[in-house]
Amino acid sequence: MPSGSEQTRTRLLEAAREVFAAHGFQGATVREICRRAEANVAAVNYHFGSKDELLAEALNFNALKALQAAHPGATPEVRLRLFIRDFMLLLLDEKSASRQCRIMARELADPTPVLDQIVKQGIAPLHDFLGGLVGEIVGEQVSDAVRLRCVFSILGQCLFYYHAEPVLQRLHPELRYDAAEIEAIATHIADFSLTALLAKKSG
Amino acid sequence: MPSGSEQTRTRLLEAAREVFAAHGFQGATVREICRRAEANVAAVNYHFGSKDELLAEALNFNALKALQAAHPGATPEVRLRLFIRDFMLLLLDEKSASRQCRIMARELADPTPVLDQIVKQGIAPLHDFLGGLVGEIVGEQVSDAVRLRCVFSILGQCLFYYHAEPVLQRLHPELRYDAAEIEAIATHIADFSLTALLAKKSG
Amino acid sequence: MPSGSEQTRTRLLEAAREVFAAHGFQGATVREICRRAEANVAAVNYHFGSKDELLAEALNFNALKALQAAHPGATPEVRLRLFIRDFMLLLLDEKSASRQCRIMARELADPTPVLDQIVKQGIAPLHDFLGGLVGEIVGEQVSDAVRLRCVFSILGQCLFYYHAEPVLQRLHPELRYDAAEIEAIATHIADFSLTALLAKKSG
Amino acid sequence: MPSGSEQTRTRLLEAAREVFAAHGFQGATVREICRRAEANVAAVNYHFGSKDELLAEALNFNALKALQAAHPGATPEVRLRLFIRDFMLLLLDEKSASRQCRIMARELADPTPVLDQIVKQGIAPLHDFLGGLVGEIVGEQVSDAVRLRCVFSILGQCLFYYHAEPVLQRLHPELRYDAAEIEAIATHIADFSLTALLAKKSG
DNA sequence: CATGAATGAGCCTTCATTCAT
DNA sequence: CATGAATGAAGGCTCATTCAT
DSSP, X not given: OOOHHHHHHHHHHHHHHHHHHHHHHHHOOHHHHHHXXXXXXXXXXXXXXXXXXXXXXXXXXXXXXXXXXXXXXXXXXXXXXHHHHXXXXXXXXXXXXXXXXXXXXXXXXXXXXXXXXXXXXXXXXXXXHHHHHXXXXXXXXXXXXXXXXXXXXXXXXXXXXXXXXXXXXXXXXXXXXXXXXXXXXXXXXXXXXXXXXXXXXXX | OOOHHHHHHHHHHHHHHHHHHHHHHHHOOHHHHHHHTTOOTTHHHHHHSSHHHHHHHHOOOHHHHHHTOXXXXXXXXXXXXXXXXXXXXXXXXXXXXXXXXXXXXXXXXXXXXXXXHIIIIIIHHHHHHXXXXXHHHHOTTSOHHHHHHHHHHHHHHHHHHHHTHHHHHHHOTTOOOOHHHHHHHHHHHHHHHHHHHHHHHHO | OOXXXXXXXXXXXXXXXXXXXXXXXXXXXXXXXXXXXXXXXXXHHHHHSSHHHHHHHHOOOHHHHHHTOOOTTOOHHHHHHHHHHHHHHHHHOTTXXXXXXXXXXXXXXXXXXXXXXXXXXXXXXXXXXXXXHHHHHHOTTSOHHHHHHHHHHXXXXXXXXXXXXXXXXXXXXXXXXXXXXXXXXXXXXXXXXXXXXXXXXXX | OOOHHHXXXXXXXXXXXXXXXXXXXXXXXXXXXXXXXXXXXTHHHHXXXXXXXXXXXXXXXXXXXXXXOOOTTOOHHHHHHHHHHHHHHHHHOTTOSOOHHHHHHHHHTSOOTTHHHIIIIIIHHHHHHHHHHHHHHHOTTSOHHXXXXXXXXXXXXXXXXXXXXXXXXXXXXXXXXXXXXXXXXXXXXXXXXXHHHHHHHHO
């Protein structure tokens, strides 16, 4: 049974993830976080020491690690498809338990003191994983630089839907990121990317 | 001959573009902008009424319009290549006269009161232009939804290099966006995208 | 055998004396005191009611009372010398068990609610004792006002070394209050004062 | 004619001197200072940048420098008497224009970031001046260490009346630091000290 | 017409204190 | 009886904005 303290801590972390994801680190205020968590203004400093450390704790990389599931026996192509679909769900699904990726996506554009931590623990493994996958698909002849750019092409396509969401909502007000739409997007990105990757292999 | 007032106004706009591009709307301070423009701290409100309106005025879409140059006689494929190269130069070249795209790129993630204007006057025409180009390449059989996602795939690849710059600098400290690198990136994105697009056409 | 509670109380008092002596009443924090006493942050309020009352309890005047030891048979001059030496040891010796005088010395400049108590129980007896000693030395002809000022002259010389310590450390970084130095200081103050006092007697 | 800004600045400095002298650096609040100066809370940071820098500016050492007036032709003894009298007036006279010494006296017990400045610019010259004077009185045979302790004895006697004021008011409620009393105190300290000093000379 | 000065709301943080267990 | 958690007032400071000249 969680203690009262643990509950408040958890509520603070959840509220922090929401507010950081919505307004970025700078735009988020401790007061707003505490208000949402129904806690006192001083609660953040009591439980985490500072706004910075709250952000550091709010980050957890489990969701990202789950993306790198092994799927033994599956071909690299299938594993890439699965990765893209899971990543898009993480990024776009409103019901996603983890706002992890959104917080990170926000911070990418406005480095905070914890960006180093985010990069080392969250993003670098992701890039490595994707780099390995791409390597398996395009084969050994392809240079590191090219493989890297292929990773960026895949990630760029995925992240665009998150970053550009406010714009896309204005351009296409009818757009909704429901399960079917997310699935369709993921399939498109996977098709688009695999076509290009396989062309590099044969090339 | 511009009056002293007009000069101050112009310096404020230029300074605003630099600072907004560097720190985002929220991160930018009126004081910093005025300091760079060597103007009084009250100058922004005097000339533009508020920080919001300064941002609105600081935006000009000429650079974006220039991306949509006609290039009569060129094939759609070539025009897409040219677009991607010019866009990447605009986004990444430190010497780029216009920080326009960076301001917009920054704001996409944190809607401000001027996002509507940015979308209508800057981004929508760009999407339309790219949509037309993609349509010419993939042909008429392809649905609007698919064409749209192709546009997103291209833009996503381009914008990634801008959005993820702080992360990429940490992952690959040796990375520099010099002319050759930008050219190589643009070529990669064009190759990657055209391969995928042409496959859709034939498909 | 003291109960656990009693031990905590004692540790709190000892920690309070250290922290009050080091940072003054205002500069001291309840948290720091509790941390040093390895007690809960609420312990101070639990055991003493408030920070104010903790200070009141932390004061004990035994060390001061010991200064007024009788030394039967000794001349007033010798008793003054002994008093000055013991007082300087109390004020300056790092190994002094009692930080009592330092707490009081700190508070003199910034009246707290407990200053009345300090004055009545600690300082007034000290002044009286020293006044009596001075009276014995200078004789009956000297007015009360003059005798009082002589007391102030002696106390002022002693307290200076404590009050001005941060300044003196900057002016004379080589200065250390070791046993020999304290002895030398006490001898100087006693010589200086007795010369002046005896001159008043003969005058 | 002073500008409005200059007036506010001056009022802030005067208020700062009063509040710093009354409550010390830590005890003083920017809000209280601004309230007394009838200025906005942000005025201190606007004009001085921070509370620290306000303290640094609030200090001016003119009054202390005036203590070291030359008095050509006067004997060292007379110059010491004059110094003590002027110092006591500075310390005790309510009507004294400069609260300089009191701010410094307060800070001695609770080092702030500006203590170094206070010591270098204000106190060190004072100690040097007094050391020279004492040297002239006691002659060359006396060691530096002894001369230093004589300086401390004089300063200690003077500062006592300031430091111990809250205590003395409680012990002797009838005490008032009017002109006559200050004069009497100064005379006592001078007599007391000169007697001791001259004894060292002959000794 | 333009500016230095002033404003007040709001930021993160610290603190002594109180509460629920 | 004792504690970890929670509180809210207050701290110094920053900011976009407004005002008086």
